[in-house]
């Protein structure tokens with residue numbers, strides 16, 4: 001559910017015509033809906049009702065400070081994967097006590113920063129990492145709260161690049177080795193074991209992988225509790241999918257309905273790490289048609305947003321619905337919608353049937369709120385897109401368009417070239 005819709009053939013973001021935003025702020029432009037974001041957060045929060053839970057939004061999906069702040073105000077926590085994300089989360093007012101820290105390659109500096117900040121827990125992915133956290137915590141005379149990320153070997157049935165919970169993946173600790181790793185952790189003096197975590201992949205559109213993974217993890221939780229490990233947090237990760245084309249993913253309440261009876265009776269706080277399902281459908285990318293070019297049997301619609309602005313089609317061959325900002329009565333054409341970047345992989349859509357579009361007209365790339373701006377780059381020396389947040393009839397710039405000066409501002413000229 002989101003708040004982008006047509007009124008008399010004009011696309012609106014909540015109560016604001018998207019065309020007006022494109023004219024005021026320029027393109028390419030990311031537009032987010034405040035009320036969609038709040039709604040998505042509440043869908044999780046309400047689904048788990050009075051069962052103790054913390055929703056830790058996965059920053060990597062979208063790191064804009066205004067979005068983080070609005071989530072923080074709703075009571076949201078954060079799932080971070082780097083020191084930079086920790087910095088952003090704290091800056092936006094997310095309390096450290098609601099921040100969980102994941103990732104296979106945490107550095108000493110990052111571990112130190114997280115300990116000093118007082119994060120809820122480290123989700124640890126290897127024995128080596130456990131020993132390093134123990135060592136760093138020791139130098140700080142602190143105890144590091146830790147959950148082990150366990151790989152339940154469940155196929156999430158999603159794209160291989162965003163599947164993470166199987167044996168061949170670099171993530172987590174195999175469930176077969178879990179007890180041994182908890183034993184290693186228990187011998188480390190500066191480690192406090194507080195939980196179990198799993199995250200099996202992204203854009204999951206079926207309930208079964210979630211349920212099967214949690215069932216496997218619960219067997220481990222019970223075994224650990226029998227062995228007197230103080231497991232207080234059960235972190236079930238993120239990964240719930242959204243509708244890009246015609247997927248019908250479950251809503252958080254559907255999942256909660258199946259998970260809560262399984263978990264009930266265990267004294268744990270449930271932690272969730274949704275990213276895409278919070279921001280994905282809460283954002284669109286607005287782009288202007290620059291040129292039309294007739295190829296053999298199809299047309300190239302050349303727009304001002306490229307793979308540097310939205311990488312998902314190039315990277316994952318991902319589908320995004322693309323729709324005119326102003327709908328007009330025109331016939332359909334078959335088109336590749338491509339950006340200005342000098343790569344054949346620079347496309348937003350291939351072989352797409354769309355309504356005839358003309359130079360200067362705007363298109364909206366839907367479901368672009370997650371892994372859009374956060375994966376964007378300056379490739380081809382293209383300044384970053386601007387971002388706008390709409391709330392009812394109000395709209396506000398939340399990230400300025402990049403400038404040419406930004407492209408070079410961090411470069412340093414060596415003395416011998418001056």
Ligand SMILES: *Cc1c(COP(=O)(O)O)cnc(C)c1O
Nearest residue numbers: 058102202238239273274275276
């Ligand atoms: C990416 C990631 C998430 C969020 O995944 P979504 O599919 O965006 O919900 C959560 N937890 C971890 C550990 C991740 O790597």
